[in-house]
Amino acid sequence: MLSHGAGGQQSAAFIKRIILKYFGNPVLNSLEDAALLKNTPPDIAFTTDSFVVDPVFFPGGNIGDLAVCGTVNDLAVRGARPKYISLSLILEEGLAFADLKKILAAAAARAKEAGVTVACGDTKVVPRGKCDKIFINTAGIGHMLKNAAISPANIRVGDIVIASGALGGHSLAVMNARHKLGIKADLKTDSAPLNKMTAALIEALGPRVKAMRDITRGGLSTVLNELAGKRAGFEIEEQKIPVLPAARATAALLGLDILDMANEGSIVCVLSPDAAERALRIMRADKYGKNAQIIGRAVEGGKVLLATALGVHRLLRPPLGDVLPRIC
């Protein structure tokens, strides 16, 4: 009901009975206008993301765990240890409590897995038809890892590019669910918190980890183009890119390019060549990095080239617009 977001007694009851049940902790429980975070180191990372995925439930996850993993991963790839997140809900009047509880339970489970504390939050309710079931914003604060020196400006010709996970599952699972395509392939989101894997990489390899990005909106093609700069571009071998067979077949069927698609539990990283083998071992030892592959290397020029199976090189550009909107 609208009154659950209006700040009166019903808001207070909603927060105590629902929110604190899933997320209660000493920082949040004080319910002040702002949370007090102590023992903060001098260098922190700060990020935000709003999640509007449609539908809110899809194979392998829902908007709740997506909202936690997305912000955790944005901090992780910056070289930070995610510590605190905020959780701000915009609810459509009439959203079933059972659905909300499922979403919050999934968010709480992922927050626990990632080791982040929900420090503050907000709840608004808008009339029916003024949002689409639920939108969630999470902002996050991470403590920079001491050994991190991540900067795309450090990328040099000869550096190695690794993709951590199999691509395509998230976007295609959401699309299949949204448009009721009825495709019976094993498609599900890869949504997962990657902060343990990224921390292990940085702790072991320090400044030899030069860039990390989670392969979200715009897909691998966008991320690589963002990392390509004046000093180096990339040459990627199409055959080495880890893609699940079900995703490959579904994308081919639909005429879509997996390299333009958002993923929620896969990263690309660029490392010194001498760190490549160790990085691969570390990533493959993590449950979310089993499919890690060296997919290419940094080359002269600022472009991103894709070497296809037939040996042809084509320019890999970011997609112009909406491959698939509302994917996160």
Add this chain to the structure above:
Amino acid sequence: MLSHGAGGQQSAAFIKRIILKYFGNPVLNSLEDAALLKNTPPDIAFTTDSFVVDPVFFPGGNIGDLAVCGTVNDLAVRGARPKYISLSLILEEGLAFADLKKILAAAAARAKEAGVTVACGDTKVVPRGKCDKIFINTAGIGHMLKNAAISPANIRVGDIVIASGALGGHSLAVMNARHKLGIKADLKTDSAPLNKMTAALIEALGPRVKAMRDITRGGLSTVLNELAGKRAGFEIEEQKIPVLPAARATAALLGLDILDMANEGSIVCVLSPDAAERALRIMRADKYGKNAQIIGRAVEGGKVLLATALGVHRLLRPPLGDVLPRIC
């Protein structure tokens, strides 16, 4: 268009041409997945709020400056100096660029006034009819003021309660605009950044400032009930509460209670009695505190009592539900 939020080339152009134009700064310009904040002190405050106000333009402001002031004030009343905010937009497809620019310009002006840096952001676009023009989330990080020792647990019988501003303008201005009531009274939002006033109070009075709250959703009645505890309640003199004449007349006409209404530029604070006169002088010297008044004091018992003009005492309870939803 949907593609402006899909992460491809159009998203990138939108961010460079629009977002960086209004909010560009060295931290934001790097456009990494997370912003790196250096020289952070050990104690910080962290808060978040989503803004869904309807309509998005109203007398005296719009959703953009509201989103900045709201988060700035949540940090300010916690005893922090607001330093960084995030800005996350959920846009309805078809929102006019001219309207968006007005909103962002207002947000940028308030961020400048408050001295906060927009450190990170996000933009999503949802199809027509899936949100209501624009929703904005701002999260904020503040550096705790050294002299701050704000805790409602420190409130003792005899402490003084001050309200900083004239109440009622924001809610009634929004209501008048939303329902096209056509009331010709001088009603406008009080939305303003109060961090300079709160910092001046804390720097001068330190631990004698025991509690501060901005009087937002749920109004003065909710805020006072949240501050009332086991050790003390409050006795408030109705006649002393600063209310603008136009707001008083309009509320009477509509049969609404101003004490249940949200404000966006007014705070209540509880101080040691020996600090009251100095606090009043400091607040009245601030352009947003000119109407500051001592409105009551902390008394035995955990209740909030309202002494009316006729000398009757009534129990002041928080509103049950929605006096006016989507007010911020």
